[in-house]
Amino acid sequence: MTYFEGISTIAYEGRGSKNPLAFKHYNPKEVVAGKTMEEHLRFAVAYWHTFTANGTDPFGAGTMVRNWDRYTGLDLAKARAEASFEFITKLGVPFFAFHDRDIAPEGATLQETNKNLDVIVEMMKQFMKDTGVKLLWNTQNMFTNPRFVHGAGTTSNADVYAYAAAQVKKSLEIGKELGAENYVFWGGREGYETLLNTNMKLELDNLAHLYRMAIDYAQEIGFDAQFLIEPKPKEPTKHQYDFDAATTMNFLRTYGLQDHFKLNLEANHATLAGHTFEHEIRVASINGMLGSLDANQGDMLLGWDTDEFPQDLTQTTLTMYEVLKNGGIGRGGVNFDAKVRRASFEQEDLFFAHIAGMDAYAKGLKVAAKLIEDRVLEEVVESRYRSFQVGIGAEIAAGTATLKSLEAYAYQNHPIRNVSGRQERIKAVVNEYLLSE
Numbered sequence: 001m002t003y004f005e006g007i008s009t010i011a012y013e014g015r016g017s018k019n020p021l022a023f024k025h026y027n028p029k030e031v032v033a034g035k036t037m038e039e040h041l042r043f044a045v046a047y048w049h050t051f052t053a054n055g056t057d058p059f060g061a062g063t064m065v066r067n068w069d070r071y072t073g074l075d076l077a078k079a080r081a082e083a084s085f086e087f088i089t090k091l092g093v094p095f096f097a098f099h100d101r102d103i104a105p106e107g108a109t110l111q112e113t114n115k116n117l118d119v120i121v122e123m124m125k126q127f128m129k130d131t132g133v134k135l136l137w138n139t140q141n142m143f144t145n146p147r148f149v150h151g152a153g154t155t156s157n158a159d160v161y162a163y164a165a166a167q168v169k170k171s172l173e174i175g176k177e178l179g180a181e182n183y184v185f186w187g188g189r190e191g192y193e194t195l196l197n198t199n200m201k202l203e204l205d206n207l208a209h210l211y212r213m214a215i216d217y218a219q220e221i222g223f224d225a226q227f228l229i230e231p232k233p234k235e236p237t238k239h240q241y242d243f244d245a246a247t248t249m250n251f252l253r254t255y256g257l258q259d260h261f262k263l264n265l266e267a268n269h270a271t272l273a274g275h276t277f278e279h280e281i282r283v284a285s286i287n288g289m290l291g292s293l294d295a296n297q298g299d300m301l302l303g304w305d306t307d308e309f310p311q312d313l314t315q316t317t318l319t320m321y322e323v324l325k326n327g328g329i330g331r332g333g334v335n336f337d338a339k340v341r342r343a344s345f346e347q348e349d350l351f352f353a354h355i356a357g358m359d360a361y362a363k364g365l366k367v368a369a370k371l372i373e374d375r376v377l378e379e380v381v382e383s384r385y386r387s388f389q390v391g392i393g394a395e396i397a398a399g400t401a402t403l404k405s406l407e408a409y410a411y412q413n414h415p416i417r418n419v420s421g422r423q424e425r426i427k428a429v430v431n432e433y434l435l436s437e
């Protein structure tokens with residue numbers, strides 16, 4: 001069975017190409033800054049947005065036309081799995097990512113649900129063996145089912161907590177079975193609506209217990225994936241506990257979990273938190289906590305999570321600049337946690353959207369590498385902080401200055417002189433690189 005009839009493997013045709021089903025910038029084997037683009041970017045297709053989502057929004061029914069939707073139940077799950085590997089291999093992406101509930105339907109009992117998962121995981125294992133496609137990460141969906149109305153790891157109901165723990169256990173086993181590189185926790189409903197009915201301390205303690213149990217069980221079964229937490233400030237709850245990178249790191253350190261986790265950062269979640277994506281990446285990077293990226297973009301006119309495919313080249317450039325300065329993305333990757341718009345309902349749109357995102361990131365990678373090669377921003381920053389290289393500044397930077405020594409310096413240093421930050425000039429230079437590279 002072929003699901004994407006008439007579409008063959010997407011090839012790199014270069015920047016002159018007008019073929020909508022070809023890459024203009026993403027050339028997987030091209031070497032940039034010492035590694036191939038494929039190795040730098042480690043793209044992943046998100047199963048939920050691409051194969052499971054139907055385009056439903058709060059105002060209307062699904063719109064997506066998908067030829068696997070002729071099936072139902074477990075047959076639909078099998079058809080989706082087949083379609084997904086056809087899509088991923090035609091697109092030439094090395095990884096995919098999923099939640100447990102994306103790939104198989106829930107049964108009447110947890111036992112039945114887990115049996116459904118076993119069927120699809122077995123199929124996927126064979127597909128992965130045949131195609132070489134790998135699992136960037138898997139995770140568990142503990143937010144869609146009504147049982148998670150009060151949360152999962154932070155629920156007020158111990159029976160729901162136990163169910164969530166069982167779901168985590170099964171997902172860890174699936175990750176091990178499929179050789180996942182990473183394992184993600186996104187706190188779907190881990191947050192609260194009002195403090196009037198909330199025991200925040202108990203909820204956070206319980207969440208930490210769940211993470212600790214997951215670490216222990218992964219160790220027990222020999223699952224060596226990098227554990228990741230994905231911050232998000234709001235949606236679906238009004239206040240999500242994993243608000244942003246800094247808040248999440250504080251939680252991990254409070255509970256002594258910081259050596260077991262890194263962060264999976266998402267562009268649209270960053271902007272919902274009032275940050276830029278590069279801010280979140282920098283915060284994680286300087287703390288040794290950068291794990292993986294969910295690549296999408298939000299809409300600055302809207303206050304919710306739109307998960308659009310990335311096409312903003314300044315954004316992808318600044319993102320890849322942070323990744324390169326971090327020394328790469330490690331075991332993580334660039335996962336397209338992005339969905340086609342509700343009105344882009346044809347199957348072909350899935351290819352157009354991913355090609356657009358991959359080209360935008362490839363271009364961003366090339367421009368960022370050139371900026372670093374030419375030390376454009378490095379020279380700006382080094383020159384701006386030059387006062388900390390010598391004299392009193394060197395003492396401050398070394399931590400050897402005291403209030404007394406600084407007072408003595410300030411008394412005799414008059415007047416103080418500042419120099420321009422020149423940000424308009426620097427932004428123009430970045431634009432010049434975008435246009436010429």
Ligand SMILES: [Mn+2]
Nearest residue numbers: 268269305307
């Ligand atoms: Mn999002």
